[in-house]
Amino acid sequence: MTSSPTRSTGRRQRGALLWNGLSLPGAILLIVVFVAPIVYLVLASFGTSDILGRPTFANGFTLRNFENAFADYNLPLVLRTVAYAGIATILCIVLGYSVAYFAARFGGRFGLAIIALVLVPWLVDYLVRIYGWRTIAVDNGLVNSVLGGLGLGPVHLLGTPGMVILGLVYGYLPLMVLPIYASLGQLNPEVIDAGKDLYGNPWSTFWHVTFPLTREGVVGGVLLVFLPILGDFATAQFLGGPDTTMIGNVISDQFISAGSQPLGAAMTTVLIVGLLAAIAFASLAGRRRNAAAVI
Secondary structure, three states, X not given: OOOOHHHHHHHHHHHHHHHHHHHHHHHHHHHHHHHHHHHHHHHHOOXXXXXXXXXXOOOOOOOHHHHHHOOHHHHHHHHHHHHHHHHHHHHXXXXXXXXXXXXXXXXXXXXXXXXXXXXXXXXXXXXXXXHHHHHHHOOOOHHHHHHHHOOOOOOOXXXXXXXXXXXXXXXXXXXXXXXHHHHHHOOOHHHHHHHHHHHOOHHHHHHHHHHHHXXXXXXXXXXXXXXXXXXXXXXXXXXXXXXXXXXXXXXXXXXXXOOOHHHHHHHHHHHHHHHHHHHHHHHHHHHHHHHHHHO
């Protein structure tokens, strides 16, 4: 005996209502934790600062904060931030792809263990890891102690662009390794063997076969690394100096050091819009590549 269509439809509707009801608390939590702060930032960016730097709308809404955010004196900070993020992302691609490729192709049953070794330090609090690098790189730290033992002169590492970029690479490298490792794990090894028959040497096979087939993992890693670095402030604050300040440091100072919170909110809003535009561009480019591949 089969159930009637009306009874099946009612059962599906009750199931849908049940799942919608169960998902409601999670949706409310997401709105409170993620959406509400962003809405507050956007609203605060149109306000003015009171005597304590807090946003107020006593004088109505204003666009002056966005004018200050796009002022000429902020341009060097933006260019420096983009340069640091770009260099760190490129280094993460090189190092991350090497680690992921070795783990996926040659790691065997220890492949996941290799990935775990990359992730374990990342699970430690970010500030603790940054302080660890600061301890190593300080003038009387481990690096200069080793150099002194070798009879070499001390080097000044803290406050240099290289040290900031090193800290950024160390902090975000696992976010590059994971998506690349996942894409390599889905790659059929027989395709690589066939590519060797076509292109002859391993380097040509990599550029013509392996890399194009794992490009989505690289793009995902770039989004996970490049975009968060744009808003990073702790690395430049603890490993850098006045000449390595990033835009995230300026935003942080506006909120923490009794600055102008509306200005910090405006700069944050501009950064969020830029990040969303970059994500949309990457998504559109990926869809076009997939459509071209199907055709």
